[in-house]
Amino acid sequence: MSKNHSKRFLKQRSGICALVSMLALTIALDGSSAMAAGSPQDSGTDAGKSSESDRIATLEKRLSEVLGVVDALRQEVARLKAQKGAGAGAPAGTDLARRIDALSEQVASTDARLDEIEDIAIETDEKVGSRALARVFNADSLDIGGFLHTAATLVDGKQNTEASFNRLTFELLARAKLSQNWSVFVAQAFIRESGINYTDPAARLDPNFNVVSKTPLVIATANYHHSDLLNLEIGRFITPHGIINIEHFPAILLDPEQPQFLRPFGGQTIFANFMNGLKLSGQTFAGFGGKGTLGYAAYAASFVGNSDHFNYGGRLFYRFGDTGFTLGANVGGGKRAGTGTQYWLAGGDLLYDKGPVLWKTELFATDEDAGGNRLAFYTQPAFRLDDQWTAFYRFDFLDDGSGRGDRTEHAVGITFKPDPDIHLRLIARRDHFQAALGLPKANAENYQFSATFSF
Secondary structure, eight states, X not given: OOHHHHHHHHHOOOTTOHHHHHHHHHHHHOTTOGGGGGOHHHHHHHTTTSOHHHHHHHHHHHHHHHHHHHHHHHHHHHHHHHHHHHTTTSOTTSHHHHHHHHHHXXXXXXXXXXHHHHHHHXXXXXXXXXXXXXOOSSOSEEEEEEEEEEEEEEEEOSSOEXXXXXXXXXXXXXXXXXXXXXXXXXXXXXXXEOOEEOOSTTTTTSOXXXXXXXXXXXXXXXXXXXXXXXXXXXXXXXOOOSSHHHHOOGGGOSOSSOOGGGOSTTSOSSSOSEEEEEEEEEEEEOSGGGTOEEEEEEEEEEETTEEEEEEEEEEEEEEOTTSSEEEEEEEEEEEOTTTOOEEEEEEEEEEEEETTEEEEEEEEEEEETXXXXXXEEEEEXXXXXXXXXXXXXXXXXXXXXXXXXXXXXXXXXXXXXXXXTEEEEEEEEEEEEOOBTTBOOEEEEEEEEEEEEEO
């Protein structure tokens, strides 16, 4: 049946719409109506046990039963009207008059409800037509989204110039609400990527790409929300240190190539990007006339590259009312991947976000039992030219404790959002490598265009 025919069929009811009205009235008065068979729980079970034809046969049988009841009610209404006509002089308060009045009110109420149902049916038909609908098994609600991120990069070293479409990430995000307090969040990525290789002795002079494909489960947590002050996450989560690692998702980052201490992504240069374990977090209003915010996050978990040992730590932050300033303090410790040696971490972060100015700064230092203490620092001022354009600069320093020389990176970029869900960027970077262990001093530049499409 076409959309116009469906609409005409729904809207053309003759007289008092006796048949349709009595059908809806019967369903409303009968607690075991056919609507109960369509609950999400039953649908999820029947889907794996009965065929589509079996469900249609069941519905046809139920419809036949209901139509029989409707026919009986129609005869009853005719009989009551006949009695009322024969006893026109009966007092208004008689049992017969009360029954007729009550039935008339129910029919009028059912007519109003049918009008609402017709509008919903027409709107759904226009949106969906004959297409299948996704169903949630047992969750109260299910939200699905994601993003596509891609980048093309040209790198110019002292001895060579290379170019590559070196980033292609498709990530699906889903959140299911299980109850008032419990929910599940999952981020599944499909990645074809490569960072610029500067690592071997010749690569700082002759950089190159090494594209790989992988499908990591980025985040997968069960979340218990007790209150704003107490939330529990169980599973794989973002390590709650600093600013940019917590923000994580490319759509909201000015530069999707994160600071050097967060590279390689999924590694443990200063701390691991992700952890598997438990995290507690929360926040409350404090100071500044109730506009200040005090918050915390604490975790005990394993780094996937060193799953035999626990890492632990957390972050305490304070947002100074509506001044735009947020100050964070970070501590942590655990075992290093590969060596299994102990390290201790301390750091601070400062965010200013108000009006056109967005300025992020982070500093981290580690104490390594095996020697080779590490130090990382960046500062990233940005200026919003308007709602669509933002310009930024980042100074980024890293001493990774390897003895291969400190590395300094300068990045200048401009980003454009033609739509709130589309983020385009042009970024130029210059890397400087200090000489160390027989490695020559070197400079390299790279230029990147990237785009993130969210949905």
